[in-house]
Amino acid sequence: MNANSFNLNALVKFLGRDDWALQFEEVMGDHFWPVMDEFGLDHEEIFELLGSHWAMTLWGCAFEDFLTQAFEPDGRTFVDIYLKSRGFKETARSKAYLKAISASVISLYEVSEIVPGKSFLARDLLRGVDPVTVSEGTATQTLRQWEKIAARIVHVGGTNVITGGLLPYSPEATEALFEGLKEMTGKKRPRKTLILDDDTLRLAAPLFTHAWLFDTLPRVLGEVQPLVCNSDGDDIVFHEVRFPLETGIIDKDIADRFAGMDDLRQENPLFWNWLGRPPAKGDGRPSHPDALVAGVTMEDGTPVLGNLEIKGRFLVLMVNSAERAQRGVELVQNILGKMVRTPLTSIQTIEQAREAYAGRRPSSGDIPLDVATPLVHAMLDKQYRATLDEPVGMLGDKSPRAAARTKAGRENVAEWLKYLEMRSSSGPDPHDPMATYDFSWIWNELGVEDLRR
16 A cells, blocks of 8 residues: 555645635745745746656645644644545545544654565654554655655554655755754754654654755756765866877887886786875875765775876876876876877866766677676775775764774764665666675674664
8 A cells, every 4th residue: 555545636626615725825835935035936946947746746745744734723634624524525544544644744764674566664763763664666666775765654554654745865955954953943962862752843844845955956956066086085077188109109119118117007008007006094085075986996906096098199198187187197208208299188077977978879898797796896895895994074084993883983884884875776777786786794894783774
């Protein structure tokens, strides 16, 4: 059973009676006015930007909040009044569902134990109650392990179901919601100890819409781009530097000069990896704690700073930052001198690279999954094993091993691991090597497997 099996059209039509439409507009205002003021958009423009699915979902969040409101003079809800007037047209199951909504509260849940097309386990992060199994067909097709969602869960006919308004929460939206709840309640406790009662959550319902929209709209409007850096902490910008070879210089001349250089490792007669040195503890971390670190290493863990390849009458340097491009040019010119002419540089941002990649068709050169998966998993094993002893921003710049030695640190480590798992599985292809990586060994290694719930 799920919310989609209930038809609320008659209830929505009942809004046209008396002053109910005005009452509902007030609740809509509570959910949307702060966002409209901030972005200079009306709610129709917001809906158009987000598309029909999210428009219906957000409208549903406000409508369900409206259904929980108790009105004077007798404290009855809109559902109570509707059922008294039109209840004879509803089945017993529909009546039970409507009454459950009118008594419900929205909360923030952590999702786990997902059975696609059937159910998931929901852990309430705000009320300190036991996790519940939720029967759900549609949402389970897209939910991810450890994802956080804002939703109303109601118990109908012996089954827990979600109602229509479900919002997936990013880590940023989650933090914004907790800050809003703490400000509203005047509680300054750490978020893990923020326990709220149902009356408080009913009053806080618009905050769930605000937090989601303040996080989502900037992304839709293109105001927020993901922060990505390389292992040196440099912003990612792809540079291709092409050095024309001087007249008379051949491939062997270049190879002879590169031979024996500690920073260059030859892979074939025309290709070299430019190697760095493993960073000291604490070095090479991004300046922003939420930045994603992208990097390639050799089998022994040595970082690869870039590549050099002879292509026809050019020596081509490929790197992923302006800083590395400058260092690479100096390296090549110091080694080769007048064997190469003044280089020409082309630059490509991450967004441009993504668009270029999205426009290409798969070719026979693409690596098959059965080959790529063990290679990617082995690389991730090495990367994460090294990370266990390095400072992590989400852990207060403590290493995961150090953080796992205290009770509070263990909770933080569990949150960090859940974030890694969720991010790893967030791609569109569930068979991608990143999505199929098994994090179980890290939970066991750090001794926090009991928190993987």
